[in-house]
Amino acid sequence: MSGFTVGLIGAGAVGQSVAALLVRERWCARLMIASRTQESATGLVTDLEDMREITRSSVRAEIAPVAAMPAADAIVVCPRATFTNTATSDIRMAGLAANAPLIRSLAQEVAGFGGHVIVVTNPVDVLARVFATTVGPAARVYGIGSSTDSARYRLALAAHHRVPPAAVRGWVIGEHGDDAVICASTTTVNGRTVEVPSEYVRAQLAARPRQINAGIGRTRCGPAGAVLGALRKTLGVSDGTEVLSVNHDGVWLGIPLQFSAGRPTVALPDLDPDEQRQFTAARTKLDSAYQQTLQGVTAC
Numbered sequence: 001m002s003g004f005t006v007g008l009i010g011a012g013a014v015g016q017s018v019a020a021l022l023v024r025e026r027w028c029a030r031l032m033i034a035s036r037t038q039e040s041a042t043g044l045v046t047d048l049e050d051m052r053e054i055t056r057s058s059v060r061a062e063i064a065p066v067a068a069m070p071a072a073d074a075i076v077v078c079p080r081a082t083f084t085n086t087a088t089s090d091i092r093m094a095g096l097a098a099n100a101p102l103i104r105s106l107a108q109e110v111a112g113f114g115g116h117v118i119v120v121t122n123p124v125d126v127l128a129r130v131f132a133t134t135v136g137p138a139a140r141v142y143g144i145g146s147s148t149d150s151a152r153y154r155l156a157l158a159a160h161h162r163v164p165p166a167a168v169r170g171w172v173i174g175e176h177g178d179d180a181v182i183c184a185s186t187t188t189v190n191g192r193t194v195e196v197p198s199e200y201v202r203a204q205l206a207a208r209p210r211q212i213n214a215g216i217g218r219t220r221c222g223p224a225g226a227v228l229g230a231l232r233k234t235l236g237v238s239d240g241t242e243v244l245s246v247n248h249d250g251v252w253l254g255i256p257l258q259f260s261a262g263r264p265t266v267a268l269p270d271l272d273p274d275e276q277r278q279f280t281a282a283r284t285k286l287d288s289a290y291q292q293t294l295q296g297v298t299a300c
Helices: 013-023 038-055 066-071 093-109 124-135 146-161 198-216 221-234 273-299
Strands: 004-009 028-034 060-063 074-077 116-119 140-143 172-174 180-182 240-248 251-260 263-266
Touching: 004 013, 004 066, 013 028, 013 038, 013 221, 028 038, 028 066, 038 060, 066 093, 074 221, 093 124, 093 273, 116 124, 116 221, 124 140, 124 240, 124 251, 124 273, 140 221, 140 251, 146 172, 146 180, 146 198, 146 221, 146 240, 146 251, 172 273, 180 198, 180 273, 221 240, 221 251, 240 263, 251 273
Parallel strands: 004 028, 004 074, 028 060, 074 116, 116 140
Antiparallel strands: 140 240, 172 180, 172 251, 240 251, 251 263
């Protein structure tokens, strides 16, 4: 399968990493790039042209306004408003007030879009809902975040049990944030249920992004990989499971989705009573945060 056009809104750390990955994807024919400034969009497109020539890629990269993005098959939304995040807990949620107006404005510019949308900007679960409810019902909007958490979970558990990460099957769902739900009761290693050291795992889920930020300033490669996985599945390039934030009874939360030919089926694992309580609490928290964004619109 080939010939897809992907629109990319945001030429920052994640946007640059996503673009570099897509230049090497044979199914991607065209990249449309929009950024806050003409200078950053031009810089990224020029850099990608160099990469295209060196790698003999056929993917064309071009600057495009946000309003032109409905010509794409899928849009990746990863800009970040300019603000200083001083939060020491609920760090991702701290960006809500600054980022929600930006994401709503972008969705208004592409209103009526009928393709796939992958939202990256944090707090991603809330902002995926903001984008979805603004752009219109024809778009299929997903948020990435729980996919990264699930990867970190498997890495942590594999290290604890001294097995390859591929031996671990387990998910982190709900919120991409402090109230993420670890599905310990259904986690297996080499097909067998195991003891999950919850405190150790949660510490690792928090430590890994801090370590990345301390070393290189911002997470980029992990989220970019999650975006690539989501695009492959939603566009029907490959089948498999992705943990993405989607509409679940009116609230966007991280849910495992089994994709076949681009069509998703909810594959929510069985939750024990404590996990169900956490999942319900995450739902309530995310719904409350979304309602706050509506109050901001009313105030305007």
